[in-house]
Amino acid sequence: MDEHALECLRKAGAISREARELGIGLVDEGKRLVDVANEVEAFIVHRGARPAFPVNIGVNDIAAHFSPSTDDKTVFQRGDLVKVDVGAHVDGYVGDTAATVEISTKNWRPLIDSTSKALRIAIEMIGENVSVSQIGGAIERSIKTDGFRPVVNLTGHGMKRYNLHAGLTVPNVDDGNPAKVKTDMAIAIEPFATNGGGQVYNDRPGNIYRVLRGRQLQDQKAAKLFEQITTNFGTLPFCERWCTLITPEAPTLLKTLIRHGVIACYPVLREVKSGMVSQSEHTTLILNGKAEVST
Ligand code: CO
Numbered sequence: 001m002d003e004h005a006l007e008c009l010r011k012a013g014a015i016s017r018e019a020r021e022l023g024i025g026l027v028d029e030g031k032r033l034v035d036v037a038n039e040v041e042a043f044i045v046h047r048g049a050r051p052a053f054p055v056n057i058g059v060n061d062i063a064a065h066f067s068p069s070t071d072d073k074t075v076f077q078r079g080d081l082v083k084v085d086v087g088a089h090v091d092g093y094v095g096d097t098a099a100t101v102e103i104s105t106k107n108w109r110p111l112i113d114s115t116s117k118a119l120r121i122a123i124e125m126i127g128e129n130v131s132v133s134q135i136g137g138a139i140e141r142s143i144k145t146d147g148f149r150p151v152v153n154l155t156g157h158g159m160k161r162y163n164l165h166a167g168l169t170v171p172n173v174d175d176g177n178p179a180k181v182k183t184d185m186a187i188a189i190e191p192f193a194t195n196g197g198g199q200v201y202n203d204r205p206g207n208i209y210r211v212l213r214g215r216q217l218q219d220q221k222a223a224k225l226f227e228q229i230t231t232n233f234g235t236l237p238f239c240e241r242w243c244t245l246i247t248p249e250a251p252t253l254l255k256t257l258i259r260h261g262v263i264a265c266y267p268v269l270r271e272v273k274s275g276m277v278s279q280s281e282h283t284t285l286i287l288n289g290k291a292e293v294s295t
Contacts, residue, residue, distance in 0.1 A: 001184045004091075012090040016044070016049075017295045019040050029104055033057050033076065034068040036055070037055040037057060037068055050090075051087060052095070053096075054241070056083070060081050064154065064268075065208055070251075078104045079102070079105045081276050082103065086098070094159045097295035099280060100115065100279055110147070110148075112278050121138050121139070121142050123291060126187070128286065132181070135156075139189075140173040149193065150173055156187060157169055157170065158188075159186045164236065167185065183286050184287070187286065188284075189281065189284060191279070194278070195275045197275060198275075201272050206267060206268035210264055211230055211233070221253055225254075226263075229243065229246075240254060
């Protein structure tokens with residue numbers, strides 16, 4: 001890995017770790033979700049990086065892909081199980097990390113501990129020539145031993161410059177995939193555990209978008225927003241809140257852009273049996289065959 005890439009990956013990792021800890025600390029009874037997301041993203045920028053994706057806040061059976069919209073009045077409640085998944089990038093090099101916290105109760109401690117333990121085990125074993133199914137198998141065994149189910153259709157992922165999901169997929173079960181970890185890869189490992197069915201389904205849209213393709217648009221306002229989106233966010237995911245800072249008409253214009261097929265909205269990923277979901281995530285850098293945790 002060249003020196004610039006490594007320096008950026010380490011800086012992005014350190015900032016995303018701080019952002020994760022800030023976010024986890026901000027989550028509290030009566031606090032708005034949208035305020036936590038905004039504060040964490042502002043912190044990332046203040047520290048000299050950029051958000052690699054909108055802060056994901058998953059409450060209870062929501063596993064991923066939800067970020068509050070500008071006008072979201074939802075507040076955290078006592079007993080909520082909250083995942084905060086944050087990413088920062090420096091010159092396109094990403095750190096991606098997540099943790100889970102429970103608000104004012106102690107009902108889900110074993111579930112939270114289960115994903116942090118599975119993540120620790122995965123990090124201990126990851127290295128040159130370890131297959132992704134070996135890692136997935138270890139995560140699966142650890143979570144099942146704790147009496148929970150791994151979420152089978154959510155995975156860790158390789159990352160490349162300005163690309164959040166590139167190269168390897170790291171499953172949370174032994175899926176038989178023989179693909180092996182190699183030196184110089186940046187890999188996010190993210191076990192999810194649940195007391196539900198062990199799968200997520202696509203629910204309503206979650207305010208997180210991606211660009212699909214460029215195309216001429218008749219609607220001048222929509223065209224202008226689209227141009228700003230591609231300039232500001234490029235190939236990385238973005239959200240309604242960021243677009244509303246560009247123009248207050250963004251909520252309507254985003255619908256127009258979806259209709260014209262130039263952007264898509266990610267659906268919220270929710271547990272199939274409304275089970276509670278816990279998540280732990282770190283980014284690892286494979287250097288000279290061994291893993292360094294950047295986050
Ligand atoms: Co990730």
